Amino acid sequence: MSFGTRSLPPLGAPPARSLLRSPRALASALTVLLGVCAATRLLLFAADAARYPALDGARDADPSGRLFAVATSLSLLAMLPTAVVFVVWFHRVRVNAGVFAPELFRRGPGWAIGIWFIPFVGCTFLAYGIATGVWAASAPKSPRAAAPVSTAPVAAWSVSFGAAMLASLVSSRMGAAAEAPAGLRAAALVAMASDLLFAVAAGFAVVFVRKVSAMQARA
DSSP: OOOOOSSOOOTTSOGGGGGOOOOHHHHHHHHHHHHHHHHHHHHHHHHHHHHGGGGGSSSOOHHHHHHHHHHHHHHHHHHHHHHHHHHHHHHHHHHHHHHHOGGGOSSOTTHHHHGGGSTTTIIIIIHHHHHHHHHHHHSOOOTTOOSOOOOHHHHHHHHHHHHHHHHHHHHHHHHHHOOSHHHHHHHHHHHHHHHHHHHHHHHHHHHHHHHHHHHHHHO
């Protein structure tokens, strides 16, 4: 099936088919952006590791502090466009999935955008619910199709992303509440774990994005 744009659907075809749009271009852009995000998170991990020894207050933290500032700026610069493109892609595949199998969704496609404005719960549990529905709707339906496509990429992305967000939140609160070098060092360790988890989540997101886009292109 070819994806429609704004043209009228073929004679006799369900009107909803005109809503279908290929997510492949967005998926290609996301692959690059997510790779950049993973790289900047690994750089931020290295910066956190470099400044960790100086958090005892007995050593000069200036060199590692500059690296941390640069890594943080690069991470934010990479994250913002990635988040925008991901939400656009997520909405597009949700619209397509609603055409393939509308019975799988209780809420409209607008929720694929709205959930990202709900702190933590929207970005984790609600996103996972929509993602699993999109995955199921996009999976091959042919009687001759192979065994059901594993949903492991959806779970891996959702769990790693949720864990990264939670670790980031805990690290921020630990750092704000720290009154001694030991507290700052503990917060830095949690921040380093968060950096690694975000990098892992970006990798799983690439698998999820490319797999869903490929399944919808073949539907």
